[in-house]
Every structure is written in structure tokens, then in C-alpha cells.
Amino acid sequence: MSGSPGPLAGFDAIGPRGPRGHEPEPSASPRTWIRDLALGVRFAAGGGREGWTRTLLTAAGVGLGVSLLLLAAAIPAMMATRDRKEAARDTSSMTYIAKPTDHTLLIADAGTTYHDKDITGVLVHPEGTAPGRPPGVDVLPPAGHMLVSPALKKLLASAPLLRERFPYTVDGTIGKAGLLGPAELYYYAGSDRLTARDADYTTGNAERVSGFGYQRASEPMGPVLDLLLVMVLVVLLLPVAVFVGTAVRFGGERRDRRLAALRLVGADIRMTRRIAAGEALFGAVFGLVLGALVFLLGRQLASKVTIRGISAFPSDMTPSTPLTLVIVLAVPLAAIAVTMLSLRRTVIEPLSVVRQGLGRRRRLWWRLLIPAVGLLLLAPLFGTVRGDASVNQYQVALGTVMLLVGVTAVLPWVVEVTVGRMRGGPVAWQLATRRLQLNSSASARMVSGVTVAVAGAIALQMLFGGVGGDFRSSTGADSTRAQAQVNVPVTSGSQTQAAMRQIAATKGVRQVYGYVESGATQPDASTARTTDFAYLPVKVGDCPTLRQLADITSCRPGSTFVVPPGSDVDDGGAFAKYATPGGRVDLNTPDEKYTGTPELWTIPKDARRAAARVDPTGSTSYGIFATPQAVDVSLLRRPGSEIMVSLDPEQPDAIEYLRNTGATFGPDAYVSMIRNVTEKSGYIQLRRGLFAGATLTMALIGASLLVTMLEQLRDRRKLLAVLVAFGTRRTALAWSVLWQTAIPVVLGLLLAGVGGIGLGAALLAMVGEPFRADWGGVAAMSAIGAGVVFAVTLLSLPPLWRMMRPDGLRTE
Template identity: 55%
Template sequence: MSTRRGQPDGGAERPRRGSLRDLSLGARFAVTGGREGWVRLLLTAVGVGLGVALLLLTTALPSALAVRHDREQARMDYTYGAPLPRADNTLLIADVDTMYRGKDVRGRLVEPEGPRAPLAPGLARFPAKGDMVVSPALRDLLASDDARLLRERLPYRIVGTIGESGLIGSHELAYYAGADGLVPQIDGSRVGRIAAFGNPQPADQPADPVLVLLVLVVFVVLLMPVAVFITAAVRFGGERRDRRLAALRLVGSDSRMTRRIAAGEALAGAVFGLVLGTVFFLAGRQAAGSVEILGISVFPSYLNPSPVLVALVAFAVPAAAVLVTVLALRGVVIEPLGVVRTARPARRRLWWRLLLPLGGLALLYPMVGQGRTNGDFNQYLVIGGVMLLLVGITALLPWIVEAVVARLGSGSVAWQLAVRRLQLSSGNAARMVNGIAVAVAGAIALQMLFAGVEGDYTKQSPNDLTRAQLQVDVPKGIDLAAAADQLAATRGVRGTTALADATVGDRPWRKDPERTAQLTVGDCAALREVAALPSCRDGDAFAVRGAEYDTDTPKMSAPGTTLYLDTAYGDRPDRQDILLTVPAGLKQARTIEGPGGNRTGGFLLTPGALPAKAAGVMGGTIYLSVDTSVPDLKEYIRNTAARIGPLTQPVVWSATEQSRRFTSIRTGLFVGAACVLALIGASLLVSQLEQLRERRKLLSSLVAFGTRRRTLGLSVLWQTAVPIVLGLLLASVVGVALGAVLLRMTSTSVSVDWVSVLSLTGFGAAVVLVVTLLSLPPLLRLMRPDGLRTE
């Protein structure tokens, strides 16, 4: 099918249905090309399918997070605010959360007060006293041999399972246990009365611009390697495809028709990839219920992608396949007797490749110095700038690989084979490592950003870990001294400091006292932990000075003054005041910083100065000094606390406290990064196998001429190592530059954690090394002389 000079190409006059016929012809070639065609199609479909599966998973994440949030809100038992009176529609509920070997266990004690008491989501009925309803994960854990200490802490009989509507994840550990006698423990925080589950006043917190920036960058960084790999996957089998297209030219097709046929082949691979990606996603969605990553789990029903986003993926992937194929063939002259690409290609130009990262920096520059106080970051500029910088890696890497390998000199036979192969097809080598380079660059930038702003979301704990490492909050009605003795006898506990506390007023609490003060009770050794005492023996009482915001104590400390001890939360009918009289021998003490970092004010009493009936209405705190080298130390302490009383709450101290929203974003990054790295590893393996398959006859020829297999294996390693080293160096430069710009955008000083940079690049190199090692067995099978046999 030829055209005369000066005449338009015949393909330009072809009707639109002719173009569609060319596309369908290419698709038929893809599926009817015999074994070679099927293998080529399968490799492309698997590569595209892996990317599509992760794209579908990403589009389902917003839905999953929204469902988790909604279910968590629906089961909330808010007990703050004005106390509710008892009624037939009220429920007493107590927060008895605990931990077991680093895993959170959500626990609630429930006591219905009437037939219309609200039932928690996921429950069919209330458990009776001594019974509990558990989540499936907790049921399985309690049945295992590894849960002996946890079974001791939860001495309830399992009578049912919490339904999916009452859980936020398939691996969540949770239970509801029946109780009675919770009324005296109502305190408006951990124990309270409710008439309904859920947040009565849902209100969205104002968005933190820096956290929004983190989320945007995380999503772009996680999705870019996927997009890069999909564009690489549709070019699998490029060399063999070019030879087929040359044969088509020989039988009469023109250049435009040939390109449309090539686009049809790529389209077929992309469509099969969509089908495989859907299958992968559905299989992964079903398996998601049995997987927990960094403490996060979901139910399969959570992962429902938005129909709009699914339609976008279904359109974008085939469109990208066609576009990439057409663009890849623009610089290729396909003639009936061969493809010009097999000759020395023209040198790649650098100037337009630099425009991409420079354009990204230009988009981000207007937001430099904006911080969190000057309005929100423009999300379109953020997404566009980060994408251009990362895409710039895929544009710059082929030029760098070509420029470097062209200057590589002589060496061993394996080195020369590798270098010559890279010189002939540097573009294929660069495409193979583009995904890992983009992922590493994004990870370095995010690591710098997280490390830079972490201080804004992390504060030093006020707790003095040199004096105590845990505290145990003991509810009122429990003998504090006996509880301290039990804890002191627990394995790993070195010492205890017990302090009871309450509030006193200048008149009965039913009449709302004008002045109030804190009351702390303990032996002399315990009181010296919170105040400097002149002298102390049992029976002494002290008025504390120096506490911040404590202005009422001096006005209430005259000898003979009657103080009224608060005995209950809210206006309960059984509420009674306990009277204390300020003794004539009241001593003065100066407050000091306590183990918990606070300064105690008000009155200090030794047990001998406290009325006997007051001890039963005071709660308290026991500070523990422990031997952290004892295995399962925290579990022993939690079990002792549970024996003291189900509402006794151990709290493990830490040196720092971090914002939960910041921690959630970082956890989401780690989960997403794990999925992306798994995809990259699988995609690199598919790409490596595809390249080996294309070079099967060449490898067989080298073996037939006497080349050692060890030499060929080393050449494959060198072919992988050179591009990945160049790619990781480029990724480090771009990642550090992007991280520096993001830090300047948040008004944070720029600092580079080189240990993290090196570790991330090393991790990327390790992924490639593992993939290369996995490809060696297929390589050995291909290195046989019988590979030269053909039909």
C-alpha cells in the first residue's frame, strides 16, 4: 500500500471505522499470535493488572477510612457533660480498655437500668454479670496457648460474638462484659450513664494545613510508582513487536496503520490487565479480612471503590496504554526490511527533561514559608508540583543512563556483555528501575517532611521516669494501702508510692461551694514525693503553698474551719457530705513537682488525720518503680490491677506523647508503602522475566559458543546494578530537593537525616537485588543451546 510523493498518506484518508478496524486487528494479533503472543500478552496483562489492583485499592481507601470512622463514632459512649438521671432507657457503662503485648483491647462493662437501655452496635443482647461478648479476633486469641495472662485478666464466660457493625477492623480485640453496682463509681469520665450510643454533637476538627499537606504528598508518592509501572508494562515485548510491525509493512500496511495496529495490541494487553487487576483486587479484598498491617485491619466490605473512581481507572489505563505506545513509536521508523531503532539511536536531549522538575519547583515555590498560619496549601499546586518532580525522574533517568554507559570502558567479559547490552537498550534498562527510583525519591522526601514536623506533633511527657515508670489509677471504694501491697508483691515491681485524692469545699456540695481545694492523703514517704515537709509523722496535716492557680487554700486553712469532702459525681439522691475540721496543729508545706510532673496544692493529710469514713469514698493513684528487664512485666501488673478491681487502670509512662492524627497519617504511609513495595517487587520480577524471554536466543547462542553460565549470570547482575545505582543516586538528589522544598513550605528548618536517606536507598537496592536473584533460576533454564531451535 504505497503513496506517491506529495500525496497525503493513505491512512489520513481512512474513515474512522477503518481506524477502529486497525485497532481490532492489533488486538487480534495480540490474542492469536501463538505461544509467543500469549506469553507476551500474559506478561503485559499481569504487569498492568498488578498496577490496576493497587489503583483500585487506593480508590477504595477513602471509603474504608470513612466506614471505620463512622463505625467508631456510632459505638462511642460519651459520658461527659451534665449527668443523666436514671430512667428505663439509660445504661451504665465503664471504660475498661487494656493492652496485651502491645495490642489494644477495647473493653466495656455494661449495666442496663431499664428495658429500653441502648444496645451497643454489634450486640444482640446485653451480657449478664460474669458473661462477655467478644470480637472474633479476641475469641481466637483467648483460645490460643499464647493468651494465658490475658485469660487471667478477663475472668468472664464467653456467650456471644460482636457483629461486624460494632467493630472497626477484622483483627480488633474488643469485648462487652456484664456488671452491676456501677452507680457509686460514676465519675463523668470512665464510668457514666448514657441514653444512646454515638457522638451527640459531631463536629469536624479544623483541618491542620500541615497534616493536609502530608496526606496529599503521601497519596501522590504512593500512586506515582504505580502509574510509572503501568506505563512500562504496556511496552513489554517492544523489540519483538517492532519486528512484527516491520513484517506488516512488508505486506503492505502504511506507517499510520502500523502504529494503530501496535496501539491495538497495547490496548488488548491493557484490557486484559483490567480484567486481571479486577480479579487481583477482589482476591486481595477478600484476603484483607485476614491481614493486619501495623495494627490496622479492615473488613472486606470496607473496600468498596467509588464508582466514579473505578470508571476513571477503567478509562485511564487503556487510554494510557494507547498513548504510551503511540508516543514510543513517534521516534521509530518502521520499514518493510526492519526497524531503524536497531541502529544507533539519536542522542537524547536534556533541555526538555529538565523542564519537568523545574516546573514542579515553580509550582511549589509560591507556598514556601506559608506554614500552618497563612491559610491552606493549594492542593492542586501541591499535587502538580510533586508529580512533576517525580515524573522528572522518569524523564532524566534514561538520559543519565545513556550518558554514563556510553563512557563505560573495558573490563571482564561479564562486564563487557552488560555494558554493550546497556548501550544498545539503555531505555529499557531505565524503564525497569523508574518505578523503584520514583518510590525511593518520594520516600526520602516524606521521611524528611515527617522528621521535620514531628516535633510540632510530639511533646515531652511531664512524667518523671526516674521516679516511676507506671501509674495505677484506683477507683474509690478500694483500700488503697491494700492495693499498693498487692502491686508491690507483683513480679518486677521494685517500689510503690500511694496517694489518695479528693476535693473539699467550704460548704456542702449541694449548695455549690464558693471555694475548693485539693485533698491528698498518704504516708509521710508518699507525701514527700509531692511536697517539701518540715517534719512528718502519722496524724499530721499540712497546708500547701506554691501551687499554681491555688488561691483558695489560704482562705480555708484557719484552724477549726469545716471542710466538706466531695463524695459523688453529679447530683445523686444518695449523695452525702463528709465533714473534716482543719486541726489546730496544721503545718505549712511547700509544693514540689510530683512524679507525674504536676504540683500538688490544697491540703496534705496522713492516714491518722483522715476520718475513717472518708477512706471509702476516695480514689487514688499508685506510682510504680519497676524492673523493665522482667519479661511480660506490664502484663503481670495489668493482671494484678484487674484483681484489685475491674476499674483499676494501669498507665504505662513514656518519655514523649504524639498527636494521634499525625501518628495515623504516618501509619497509613507505612501501610501504603508496604503495598507499593510489594507491587514494585512483583513488577520488577515480571519486567526482568520479560527481558530474559526476549533475549532467549541470544543467551542460547552465547552458551552454544562456549560462554560460561557464571559469566552470563554476572552480566545480568551488572545490567541490573548499573541502572539501579544511577536511578537511586538520582532519586536521592530529587528526594532531598523535594523534601527541602516541602520543609520550607511548612516553615521548618531544612535538615537531612542522611542515615534515613542511605537506609531508604539501600532498601530500594535490596528490593532490586532480591528480584534479580529470583530471576536467576529462569535465566539458568534459558541458557541452553536447544533454545536456538525454531520452527
């Protein structure tokens, strides 16, 4: 009852001589290697039902890993395709066009949000007979019509509330060339309400363009984001490599017994190892083919899957040729290397198989040397990953891999030392501990991938938590006072007041805080010989609104308040000079030169001073604050509007009703949520990619663990049947299998916690952040890893129950 040791176990054997004192044999020629590998392939392919079962299990484990590796190789091409498509439909930074031509058209952004789903839209209006067309569109939609993505068409059909927001007739769908992915919500709508902006952007609501397609310069990620990207790739892909290395060693015990028979007919030790490598090579190549088929099948289903808002067309997910070649060559070579290394501690004699690991404890020193080397690689980078500094990505990746591999190297030693001291207990516990004492390598190897994944996730979570403040900033807003902001383009104060009344009547709106914003100047501006006119902000709103802008205790219709500027505003003392109770100001604010007739207004003598207050959006303003009864808003020149809305928390679709109302105000109007915190887009995209990749990696971990568990049960089938035949209770055997999994899992997760916190501390030191462990995150990551393992164990119980039948004693 013994299993093959861990992938690095061969280093425990010391001395120049081989096992049992055999002298080292001369290296075999390439021709001999090819012959013996081919013989191993023949044994694997012609080994009957038993051989093909072993080969299929190996292929299944390798295939799952290869499919994910191919997916990782396809991601760069997919992202490049997305960038190319986005550039092909972009018009954002084209030069200003003053006059219309046959090829020009007017466009305006008209994006919106529905239940946290971003919908991107563009309003178009052709100005000539041959306007440019975006990719995926044959004919631009006329006014009142629109073209939508298939996903948006489906959403509109299932969401009547959203359909009210689009007063357009759907004429068709956008082609694949014009969409970033099958789940993208995108549309083009024709509108006759667009007018071209002037060169100063003071009038108009749309851009005049001659076509689509603009390659904007990519924003540099910065050293911290580069570090995060490297860490994400290492944490997601290293567990895959561990599982591939585990899969090529399935069926080790039965293989070794066959190799002993080959020794009986004259094969030497090195020949048997090469034959074993040939068997593993066959399973690995078969796994390559299976993995490619799984990837191709999964790629066809990619259009049905959306992870964190990311989707892709199957044709966009094509792995790059260099990365594909690396995978095709690395997997078979790794299968040969892992097999040769695993047999270094196994003595295969003509009549028996003896594993050196049973009589000699594993050595710890070289296992600790691996993470120590990784730490030495990362130490020179401490405090250097900041500002505009460049990051040596290869050094970071190698150091991180060494630290994580060191965790898996120490795990077999920890399991062996721990289970070696276990004695007594119930029958199930004794069966489990005795099995682990005889062969702890297989169990440690089974959970090594989970250990790596959890350790990497803990380190990555610490790094994200440490640098999150660099990409996350407080807006100063207070979303408890108002939850949304409505921007409505107006040309008069009466329009703002009408918009406020319409918003207040919207379902789910609890309170509207809105004011008309304009300016005043010195009373003698019309006759002054100067171009440096005083500017005095004027804000007109009701009392509840003014209380959001200033600390006001008493307010009634007709009240006026003077709110002086803060120390950060330098107006040359103009506000203190002119904005005084009883003083006169001119509401006809000039630009560079005074035009028109004066609109003199006297500030009421009972106007009181008040201190400015941060409004719900996080802004602080000053000026002359007045209620509508104190000043006629029709006298204000070039008025603007600011409308903040408090929503009813008991109406879950309140924000959607408000967005529908906002859509009626025209293409320039928009509704935005008031958020207390904002995050940079690059950080958000990287975090979304991490969650998407982590989902796939955990799925692979679960599937690979299940295959590994079934392979181990298959190897123990006769033993289980014998125990049942001698009267051992099935429940005791089931519990023993559970304990055999639980003990290495607990030890592996404890080691993952230590290794992950250590790696996280090193990463935080690299970015110059103090050590800060997220114990809640450590517990969560450990719970997820344990949950995956125990779920797989429960799924393996039905086949375990079948293997404990008496007919398992049959043999041929």
C-alpha cells in the same frame, strides 16, 4: 540488540518532519483507528505461543498495578464504612438522662491493652425490659457474662494471662455489623457493679443511655495533615502508574520486527503504530481483567491480613463507582498513548528496524523543564501551609507529581551518559556495559518505578520529620522513675493504702509510689462569714513517695513538709498565711458552703519547707506533704489517690500483671503507661496508613520488577544461548545480568536521593520549617529500594540459568 526507549523519549526528536525525512501524514479517521486497533488485537490474540506469552507478561504487569489501584479506590469506601459502624455503636455525647426507663441502660468504658494491642470494651447493665442494643448484638449479656469479637475470643483462648483479667463467661461473638474489622478486639460485658452518675458527675461510675448510635462531629485535619495526606497518596500511587506504563511496552523488540514485516506488505508508518497500540490495548484490557480478579481474590483474603492494626471485612472493600470508571478508562488509554509515544523514535522500515536513539544523544533541557514546572507550582505555597489556612490539594499534587516524574525523565539521560563513558573491565562487566550502551532505555525504565518510590519516600520522611513536632508533644514525664500509673476510685484513705499494698504484691512490681490527696482550709472556716474559703492541698504518703514530689533530703515516719506553690499559682497568699509549722488547719474542706463539723489538725512545729519537684508523670504539685504517721488519713474528706508504679525490667509481662490487678478494683479503675511523648491521633492514623500502603507498594514493586526482568530475559534468550554455545561462561553471563541491574539501580538511587531531598526541601518550605535532611532515613530508603531490586535479580537467576541451555538456539 536494542530495546525500546523511555516513555518520554519521543521529545528528543525535533523538526516538523517525521523519521528519515518522511512528510507528516494526515490524521486518520476514527474508523481507521478502530480498524487498525482491532487488527492489533487480532495479532496479539492470534500470535501463537509467542504472542500469548507477550500478552500474558503485559497483563501480569498491568494487572498488578490495577489491583493496587482498585485497592486504593476501595480505601475511601472502607474508611466511610468504619466511620459509620463506629457511629452506630457510639454513645459518647448523648444528653443526660436523670431517671431510668424501660429502654435505658448503664454503660461504662472498660478498655485495656495487652502486649501493645488495644482492647476496647463496654460494660452494660439494662435498667428496663426493652433496652437498646448495639449493632451485631441480639441479646445483651447478663451480669458476669460477655460477648466478644472473634479475634478477641481467639486471643483469650491463647493468652491465659489476659483471660485472668476478664471474670466473665463468654456467651458468644459480636456480629460483623458491630465490628470495624475482623481483627478488632472488642467486647460487651454485663456488670451489676454499675451505678448511674449524677448531673454533676460527682457520684456514680456509669452513663445512663437510651440506646446506641451517635454521629460525632469529625475533627478538622488542618493544613499540615492535608498536605501529608496528599503526599502519601502521590508517593504510594505514582510508582504504580509508572509500572503500568512500563508493563504495556513488554516485548517491544519482537513487536517492532513484526511491524517491519507489515511494512513489507504495504502498511504505512502510522498504521503500524496504531496496530502496535492495538496489541498493547489487548494486553492492557487483559490486565484490567486480571487485576480485577486479583483484587477480588485479595479482598477475600483481607480478613486474614492486619497491617498496623488496620483490618477490613471483604464486603467493606468496594471501590467507588467513579474511581473504578476512571481506572477502567485510564489504563487502556494510557496503553495506547505510551505505545504511540515510544514509537516516535523508532523507524520501522520494510526490511529493518532502526532506533533513532542509537545515533542521537538524549536531550536534557526538556527533562529538566518538568521538575522546574513542578517547583514553580509549589513555590507560591511556601510558608502558607500553617494555622487554619486551606491547602490547594490539586496544586500540591500536580507540583509533586511533576517533580517526581522529572526524576524519571532525567534518569535515562543520566544512565546513557554514564554508561557511554565506560570502557574495559572483566568479561561480565564488558557484556553488561555494552548491553547498556546499546539499549539503556529498558534498564532505566525497569528501575524508574523504584526511583520514584524512593524519592517520594525520602521527601515524605523529611516532611514527617519536620512537622512531627507539631503533632508530638512532651508530657514532661520521666519513665525512668516510674513506668505506669494506676487510677483507683476511693472513698477513704484506707482504701488507697489497701490498693497500694495489693499493687505492691503484684508480680513484676518493683516499687509503688502512692499518696492520698485531699485538702484543708482555714481553721475558722466553720464560723467565717465568707464563701471564699482558702484551699490548702494535703498529700499523705510514705517517704519514698514524698521524695518523688519534692526535694527532700531527710525523711522518716512522722515527718511533715510544707511545699509552697510556684509563681503560676495565685491563691491570694492563703497558703503562706495558714500552711505554717505549728499552725492549725481544718481538714473538713467545704464546697460552696461549710457543712459538717470541723476536723482541726495542727501542722507539726518541726515541719520543714521543701521545694516542689516534677513527679514521674510530669506534674508539679504543692501543699502540705505528710507521712501517714503525722496525720490520720481517715480524717480526710473526699480523698483521692495517685499511684505510680516502677516495674521490674527483667519481667517482660510486669505491666500485664499490673493490669490484671487494676481490673480487680472495679470498672472505674484503669492502668496507663507513663509516656514521655504523646502524639495526636490523626497523625498516628496517617502514619499507620502510610506504613500499610508502603508495604503493599513495595510488594507491587518487587512483583512488577520480577515480571519485567523475566520479560527482558525472554527477549534475550537466543542471544544468551549463542554466547554459551561460543564458550562464554555461565557465571560471567549471570554476573553481567547482575551488573546490568546494578548500574542503573545505583544511578537511579543517587538521582532519587537528589530529587527526594529537593522535593523534601520544598515541602518543608511550604510548612515554614527549616531545611533538615535525615541522612539516616535517606540511606535507609535507598537500601530498601536497592534490596528489592537485588532480591528480584536473584530470583531471576534460576530462569536465566535455564535460558542459557543450548536448546535455546532452536527456532521455528
